[in-house]
Amino acid sequence: MAVSGEFTYPPIDYFAGQPPIEIRTDTEWEDLARFVIAESGVPDGDVAALASALRASTTxxxxxxxxxxxxxAAIEEEAYEMDERLRQGAS
Incomplete structure (x- = not known):
């Protein structure tokens, strides 16, 4: 049972197994875009457009x-408030 102030968001780790979101500089985004283009075999890929798309996807x-x-957080806060109201009503 949660005690006041002991909130953990989210209670289930929905992000388990997902890669962390990486913070990159503009140069790093462009380097990643160049790498993706090189791996794809498209010699005339638009680096700026792909870097922008990768950045937007991460955002x-x-x-x-x-x-x-x-x-x-909202669900847990509401549940805590409901529990408090029930406890006060039972007193």
């Missing part, structure tokens, strides 16, 4: 993970 993933954590 969306971070937003998604933040929303999951915020959702669990």
């Amino acid at each position: 969306r993933e971070q937003q998604l993970r933040s929303e999951v954590v915020a959702g669990w």
